[in-house]
Amino acid sequence: MGQLLSHPLTEKTIIYNDYSAETNLQLVVPQQQKQLFLKPQRSSERLHRLHLRRHSHDNKAGGQESNMGSVPESNSVVTGGYVQFYNCVGSMQGYRLTQEDSHIISNNDSQLTVNFRNPISGVQETLHLSVFGVFDGHGGDECSIFLANSPNGILKWIKYTFENHKYGKYGNQSEQGGPIKRRFRTIEGLVSQILKDAFALQDNELHSHFANSTCGSTAIMAIIVNGQMLYVVNCGDSRCILSSSDKCIKNMSFDHKPQHISELIRINDDGGTVTLGRVGGVLALSRAFGDFQFKKSVAYTHSQLNNPGGVRRFVNFAESQVTVEPDILAHKVDYLKDEFLVLACDGIWDIYSNKSLIQFIKYHLILGLKLDEIVTRVLDHGIANADSSTGVGFDNMTVVIVVLNRPGETLDQWYAKMKSRLEKEKGLV
Numbered sequence: 001m002g003q004l005l006s007h008p009l010t011e012k013t014i015i016y017n018d019y020s021a022e023t024n025l026q027l028v029v030p031q032q033q034k035q036l037f038l039k040p041q042r043s044s045e046r047l048h049r050l051h052l053r054r055h056s057h058d059n060k061a062g063g064q065e066s067n068m069g070s071v072p073e074s075n076s077v078v079t080g081g082y083v084q085f086y087n088c089v090g091s092m093q094g095y096r097l098t099q100e101d102s103h104i105i106s107n108n109d110s111q112l113t114v115n116f117r118n119p120i121s122g123v124q125e126t127l128h129l130s131v132f133g134v135f136d137g138h139g140g141d142e143c144s145i146f147l148a149n150s151p152n153g154i155l156k157w158i159k160y161t162f163e164n165h166k167y168g169k170y171g172n173q174s175e176q177g178g179p180i181k182r183r184f185r186t187i188e189g190l191v192s193q194i195l196k197d198a199f200a201l202q203d204n205e206l207h208s209h210f211a212n213s214t215c216g217s218t219a220i221m222a223i224i225v226n227g228q229m230l231y232v233v234n235c236g237d238s239r240c241i242l243s244s245s246d247k248c249i250k251n252m253s254f255d256h257k258p259q260h261i262s263e264l265i266r267i268n269d270d271g272g273t274v275t276l277g278r279v280g281g282v283l284a285l286s287r288a289f290g291d292f293q294f295k296k297s298v299a300y301t302h303s304q305l306n307n308p309g310g311v312r313r314f315v316n317f318a319e320s321q322v323t324v325e326p327d328i329l330a331h332k333v334d335y336l337k338d339e340f341l342v343l344a345c346d347g348i349w350d351i352y353s354n355k356s357l358i359q360f361i362k363y364h365l366i367l368g369l370k371l372d373e374i375v376t377r378v379l380d381h382g383i384a385n386a387d388s389s390t391g392v393g394f395d396n397m398t399v400v401i402v403v404l405n406r407p408g409e410t411l412d413q414w415y416a417k418m419k420s421r422l423e424k425e426k427g428l429v
Contacts, residue, residue: 010383015089016372018411019108084108085130085224086403086411090375094347094383094396100137101345101398102148104155104221106130112155114162119169120187127162131155133221134398136238136345138283140215143206143290147217152205154219157198165194191225192328195233199289200317203324206290207300216283216290219326220253220343222402230333230341235326237285237346241354242331243339245421249358252329252341255349256287263287270297272321279321287323294322333404339418341402347395351382361401365415366422371401 084107093099106112112129133154137144147154167190168180184190199219218236225231232240234253242250256263258274263286267274272294275281279294299314318325342357352360360381364374379397386393405414423429 010092010094012090012092012376012379014372014375015105016370017087017089017105017107018371019084019086020411084111085132086371086405086414087132087400088371088375089398089400090372090379091398092379092383092396095386095394096396098141099396100141100144100217101347101396102135102137102141102144102217103398103400104131104133104135104148104153105400106155107132112159114159116162117165118187119167119172120184120190122169128226129158130224130227131158131221132223132341132343132400132402133219134238134343134345134400135289136218136236136347136396136398138216138218138288139291140213142210142213143215143217146206146209147202147219147289154198154202154221157201157205158195158223161194161198161201165190165197167193188229188330191229191231192330195223195231195328196325199233199235199324199326203289203317204300207292210290211292211300213290214293216288216322218285218288218345220345222252222341222343224333227407228333230331232329232331233326234328235287235289235324237349238344239346239349239354240341240343241358242341243358243362244334244337245339245425246337247425248337249354250331251354252331254327255346256285256327258284258286260286266319266323267321270315270319270321283322285322287325289324291322295320297321335404335406338404340404342399343402344399345396347393347397348378348382348399350392350395351385352378362418362422365418366426366428368415368419370415371403375399375401 087105087107089103089105091099091101091103107130112131114127114129116125116127118125133148135144135147146152166179166181168183170183170185172183182193184193218238219233220236220238220240221233222240223231223233230252232252234240235256237255237257238253239255240252242252244250257277258264258267258279259277264274267279267286272279273281278284279286283291283294295317297315298317298320317323340361342361348357357378360378361374364377369377378399382393382397388394403411403414405411409417420429
């Protein structure tokens with residue numbers, strides 16, 4: 001297996017965002033990536049062969065703090081005016097012919113800032129969103145790259161839906177600002193609907209580019225609002241899990257598979273079939289961006305189905321054979337207990353169970369390894385378990401570890417805290 005591990009296809013891209021003053025990084029761009037979709041690099045970023053780290057800059061722009069989960073200075077993780085969560089990304093093409101995974105890290109000085117009309121509190125707020133996402137492409141890398149790197153990618157639509165929603169508060173019939181589409185009792189329900197709207201608009205955008213393509217992409221995204229509320233948005237079979245103290249592991253998403261009864265009913269109702277666990281005998285998941293060959297009954301903006309003279313039946317996007325509607329779980333971050341998030345594509349979960357991956361990470365934290373070294377070992381262990389008889393371990397692999405560091409806590413302090421906590425849990429001290 002040593003020869004396999006040295007194969008060029010198993011070379012890894014490790015992006016270690018520790019936000020230290022010094023910057024040194026490896027950033028490997030797959031040849032298939034379309035230059036049209038690549039974001040311009042910040043002048044503060046330098047490319048090297050080993051690791052990527054970004055400078056922190058002073059934020060001299062003022063702004064109203066959010067009342068929705070607003071975090072005062074003593075309760076926020078801020079460097080140079082930006083909320084930050086240390087993180088590390090690792091990806092590997094593996095034995096696939098192409099790398100079809102992509103990812104998003106919008107954090108620290110690249111975090112998403114939105115102006116939000118909060119109908120629950122009745123005030124206009126400024127929200128700071130730390131966004132982490134993994135996109136597992138299939139049928140080509142076009143969709144996953146577009147989602148992560150296009151100016152019209154998912155960050156654009158998240159910002160748009162937060163700033164332009166038409167929702168109101170349940171029981172309040174005197175709201176101003178135009179017609180109200182729907183009313184909500186809680187801010188969690190409202191934000192969840194806004195994020196669903198963002199996914200729908202993004203899929204409509206993708207249709208204008210890839211309507212005749214067979215490409216598609218799953219999405220797993222962790223969005224932390226003002227450093228307090230975590231929203232995990234899942235569409236497909238990538239996954240997010242949360243590690244907390246006392247060996248607690250919380251599923252923050254659930255896989256969308258065609259054989260699950262709720263998914264199977266929707267597929268059948270739209271005229272589809274599931275054969276050997278695959279939609280139409282082709283697709284091994286039931287929710288995704290793109291895959292427009294399974295969304296023929298959806299009336300997209302650029303679709304001929306909108307023609308009044310058309311005779312074909314069309315359905316709401318959420319009712320198509322393969323839908324882009326995500327599931328969303330909300331979680332209030334508890335900095336005393338919550339430790340880190342793991343987001344990964346199904347190539348990782350083919351190898352690891354939720355429990356085994358958390359144990360793998362924690363074992364190496366006890367040994368004193370840093371995140372980049374741990375992510376490297378996660379990928380190496382995954383490819384070392386490749387099994388040609390089952391196909392396990394032959395997929396692209398992408399994993400993101402997001403540290404839920406306490407307010408004002410440095411990365412070194414978090415490492416020391418985790419090492420001490422884990423040693424006590426295992427009775428080593």
